[in-house]
Amino acid sequence: MTTLGDITATKIEQSGPPETGEFIYVDISSIDNRAKRIVEPKRLPVYGAPSRARQRLAAGDVLVSMTRPNLNAVALVPPELNGAIGSTGFHVLRANENMEPRWLYYAVQNRSFVQAMSDVVQGALYPAVRPKHIRSFEVDPPPLGEQRRIVAEIEKQFSRLDEAIAGLKRVEANLKRYKATILKAAVEGRLVPTEADLARREGRSYETGAQLLQRILETRRSRWQGKGKHKEPEAPDTTNLPELSEGWAWASIEQLADVVRGGSPRPAGDPRYFGGPVPWITVGPITADESNYLHRVPEGLTLEGKERSRYIEPQTLLLTNSGATLGVPKISLIGGCINDGVAALLDVDYPLKHYLVNFLRTKTMSLRRINQGAAQPNLNTSIIKAMVVPLPPSEEQHRIVAEVDRLLSIAREAEVEVETNLKRAANLRQSILGKAFSA
Numbered sequence: 001m002t003t004l005g006d007i008t009a010t011k012i013e014q015s016g017p018p019e020t021g022e023f024i025y026v027d028i029s030s031i032d033n034r035a036k037r038i039v040e041p042k043r044l045p046v047y048g049a050p051s052r053a054r055q056r057l058a059a060g061d062v063l064v065s066m067t068r069p070n071l072n073a074v075a076l077v078p079p080e081l082n083g084a085i086g087s088t089g090f091h092v093l094r095a096n097e098n099m100e101p102r103w104l105y106y107a108v109q110n111r112s113f114v115q116a117m118s119d120v121v122q123g124a125l126y127p128a129v130r131p132k133h134i135r136s137f138e139v140d141p142p143p144l145g146e147q148r149r150i151v152a153e154i155e156k157q158f159s160r161l162d163e164a165i166a167g168l169k170r171v172e173a174n175l176k177r178y179k180a181t182i183l184k185a186a187v188e189g190r191l192v193p194t195e196a197d198l199a200r201r202e203g204r205s206y207e208t209g210a211q212l213l214q215r216i217l218e219t220r221r222s223r224w225q226g227k228g229k230h231k232e233p234e235a236p237d238t239t240n241l242p243e244l245s246e247g248w249a250w251a252s253i254e255q256l257a258d259v260v261r262g263g264s265p266r267p268a269g270d271p272r273y274f275g276g277p278v279p280w281i282t283v284g285p286i287t288a289d290e291s292n293y294l295h296r297v298p299e300g301l302t303l304e305g306k307e308r309s310r311y312i313e314p315q316t317l318l319l320t321n322s323g324a325t326l327g328v329p330k331i332s333l334i335g336g337c338i339n340d341g342v343a344a345l346l347d348v349d350y351p352l353k354h355y356l357v358n359f360l361r362t363k364t365m366s367l368r369r370i371n372q373g374a375a376q377p378n379l380n381t382s383i384i385k386a387m388v389v390p391l392p393p394s395e396e397q398h399r400i401v402a403e404v405d406r407l408l409s410i411a412r413e414a415e416v417e418v419e420t421n422l423k424r425a426a427n428l429r430q431s432i433l434g435k436a437f438s439a
Helices: 101-107 111-119 131-135 144-186 195-202 209-223 303-307 352-361 364-369 381-386 394-436
Strands: 022-026 042-045 053-056 062-065 074-076 085-087 090-093 249-252 258-261 274-281 310-312 316-320 329-332 336-338 342-346 388-391
Touching: 062 101, 074 101, 085 090, 090 131, 101 144, 111 131, 111 394, 144 352, 144 394, 209 249, 209 388, 258 381, 274 303, 310 342, 316 352, 329 352, 336 342, 342 381, 352 388, 352 394
Parallel strands: 022 085, 274 336
Antiparallel strands: 022 042, 053 085, 062 074, 062 090, 249 388, 258 342, 310 336, 316 329, 316 342
8 A cells, every 4th residue: 555645746846827928727617527627728818827826737647626525626637738737726646657647547536535535624615625635545556557457447437338428418408308399389389289179170169368368357357456446467569479379369477467576574684584484485495496386495484574575375376586597487385475586476277377387487598588687687577577478278278287297297207217327327437446446
């Protein structure tokens, strides 16, 4: 047994970049910690050199990030980056003449090394290890020829594994596109037979989307309990909108729902308002997964906090309207208070509520492009109200919702299978390394 320090160079030149011109800089953000490669080296002018740009790298150097060692950001310097400047955030392992650099490169990816470094990490805000911790790690290197045979076998096995992972990634991407295609077809009248076609085939009449819209407006008018006279919601301008499927109609969100925004008790963190039993629904729990439903939240308000926020009943359709993840719809299965990063679409019944979830999911990216925020992305309620919805007949909505649920359920099962196999591949990679570096 020996240590990494005993089989690598004692010092790496720390003279930094040249005096003039530009240089190639490799820092921790340049490394893909999953691929274990340098993927984004930076070309910088000398006058803009960071203070950490000190280490002169050579082809074959093994870079080990000293920050957050559990992430195992390691890489091998390729020939084209010979002479680049590395950050002092790396410990550089430069193999001695009787060592194969790639053997070192794979040795520091082994789970035993990652665990050993994680066990000696120092600092809470900036967890890191020191060079002495890396250099004192014990290894048992075989003769140089055997090192090279081990490396060749590792790379043969990894090559096969990488092909399998690439295939899984393609399936993952295809499933994502498939889900988007399902939702798009659903709101364009192409997923299930239209109610117009079925009614014609069966020789019966049906309620059109336009008639449904009028019924919704009349119902909402009769339910009005607010102050003053009921204000009729504004109809959308359909001048430049495409032609809809037979029996469908254009409607605005404002016509279909009462759109309200949440509110946060102030001051934030005041113990009078926070830490109580009332569910506190913020953007985070809504965007935590891809399901259509919100089941629970990790935080709560006091009863006094509830009075200073907006309470929504169970089965309310919510839409995130702030932050990088705005535009995510979800039906809350719990009652609770929503903060100002969340809008609620009230007074919407089944199946329209579930159809709107599917429609809004097709609009997430376009909503993010038109956000009205300054410091952070933000949607005001007027934008949500003005959104134009292709409205199918109610009976057709039932079929659309059921078919979307069925197809997306199949897609999610396939995604789980892909995710499981990707985890297996990661474990298999570690198994290969474990066997390669076991005594």
